[in-house]
Amino acid sequence: MFFKDIAGQEKIKNQLIDNVNKNRISHGYLFAEHEGSGALGMAFAYARYINCNDRGQNDSCGQCNACLKFNKIAHPDLHVFFPAAPGKDNDKSNSKLYINKFREAILDSHYMSLSKWYEHIGIEKKQAIINAQDCNEIIRLASIKTYESKYKIFILWMAEKLQYNAAPKLLKIIEEPYDYTIFIFITTDLHQIPETILSRLQLIRFPPLSRTEIKNALIEKCGCRKEAASNISFQASGSLTEALELFQLNQPEEIFYLFRDWLRSCYILKPAEIFAHTDKIASFGREKQKAFLEFGLKIFNQCLLMNYNAIEPVKNFDEVSDFLLKFSKFVNHKNIIAINESFDDAISHIERNANGKILFADLSFKMHKFFKLSYS
Ligand SMILES: [Zn+2]
Structure with a gap:
């Protein structure tokens, strides 16, 4: 070193x-x-x-x-x-x-x-x-x-x-x-x-590393693609150790795109699309299913902060930032507690070997309800 x-x-x-x-x-x-x-x-x-x-x-x-x-x-x-x-x-x-x-x-x-x-x-x-x-x-x-x-x-x-x-x-x-x-x-x-x-x-x-520092380190150390590095840097919460583990284990790009598309299908409530996504998520191993939910919790937390102007929208444009900007208006005080509880529950059920297909289908319909709460 x-x-x-x-x-x-x-x-x-x-x-x-x-x-x-x-x-x-x-x-x-x-x-x-x-x-x-x-x-x-x-x-x-x-x-x-x-x-x-x-x-x-x-x-x-x-x-x-x-x-x-x-x-x-x-x-x-x-x-x-x-x-x-x-x-x-x-x-x-x-x-x-x-x-x-x-x-x-x-x-x-x-x-x-x-x-x-x-x-x-x-x-x-x-x-x-x-x-x-x-x-x-x-x-x-x-x-x-x-x-x-x-x-x-x-x-x-x-x-x-x-x-x-x-x-x-x-x-x-x-x-x-x-x-x-x-x-x-x-x-x-x-x-x-x-x-x-x-x-x-x-x-x-x-101090925690910035998203840019993590992104650059992933590109330089691992030859990670720019877009993937950007997505991982969001998930890693200032820890390059976590970022490197994500890079090795989780194909984080896949998690981001799947999360984004799954959430859209929950919002518009199209069961065929929802089930296509939940089948895919359920096919992951336990650790990756948990990583998916943990990524979701981070997204909701960022959305809430952005919605109440507690943080500036991310300046350097990438797909995660774009998604956050558009999606943040659906996360507010009316639904954040219910969303967090549902995700936390899902994580602990996965740890206890719950059936992924049932669990994620159930979570999808709950998410639709939570979105409606945000503008009720
Ligand atoms: Zn020397």
């Missing part, structure tokens, strides 16, 4: 680069991110930049001995900790046991969600934590000399998963760290970070 690999967040990149070039590196950071906005990649890019032997004005060299080791996340002065739990390959749990799996996952994509990580190590339903053993290991590693670089860097991903009674172990070394030791804590849930830790770190907030 280099700074150039991180989408957007230019202000933060500049601040970190400035920290290094003006010799103002802090001993401890807390990267508090809107999920999927790039904090994990940024932590690695920053760690690399700090230890690069031939760094440039704006990024690491990529060629030096340190960079070559960072390419494999195998630099001996870089220590990474993350949530883990006993899984199919390990009956015990700590970060060390899973480090190879972590390298593998992160080298595949540093825009990684916690659920993807759990899936990767096969602990989907278990409660993963950064445990006391990890904290003891951090304390041990902090006390030994660096191997080859000036700085020793600890990255703690998902610091909100620090085991409650283990976290106090770290207070002393964060408060009075050894020389040239840097801690980078990353969290997606700032409220769960204990005040005692928070107060000892420099807080850097990562």
Whole structure:
């Protein structure tokens, strides 16, 4: 990971680069991110930049001995900790046991969600934590000399998963760290970070990415077509992680067009058209049916905000924006609660294996009623 690999967040990149070039590196950071906005990649890019032997004005060299080791996340002065739990390959749990799996996952994509990580190590339903053993290991590693670089860097991903009674172990070394030791804590849930830790770190907030930043990243990183990138950027709510998952899984263009056409058929109440659409939706797998409904909830929410002038209509024209403009007048205070409830119910029924054909047909006729409510 280099700074150039991180989408957007230019202000933060500049601040970190400035920290290094003006010799103002802090001993401890807390990267508090809107999920999927790039904090994990940024932590690695920053760690690399700090230890690069031939760094440039704006990024690491990529060629030096340190960079070559960072390419494999195998630099001996870089220590990474993350949530883990006993899984199919390990009956015990700590970060060390899973480090190879972590390298593998992160080298595949540093825009990684916690659920993807759990899936990767096969602990989907278990409660993963950064445990006391990890904290003891951090304390041990902090006390030994660096191997080859000036700085020793600890990255703690998902610091909100620090085991409650283990976290106090770290207070002393964060408060009075050894020389040239840097801690980078990353969290997606700032409220769960204990005040005692928070107060000892420099807080850097990562805002959600804009639709344009997500769209451009999809086009550049995945060769995604412009129109599809635009549709995904709408669904991803400021998270490039979510956008990339959508790109891989959901053929989001299909979801947008199907949603738009289904809704039109509900509005004009043409049963043959409605059933053609609902059969198609019901043929999707469960996750994709849920993605369809979640996309719908986002559309209704945007429509409501636009209808009450709470947000400006989107300026850069694309098919989603065009649809929102035309459709927003049918979503208002008279029907939004009923619409949201019906969609939420449908999602929970799908999770419980409801029959898709019946469920979506029923939802279609309800939608027709809800549209009528909007101008009653
Ligand atoms: Zn280098």
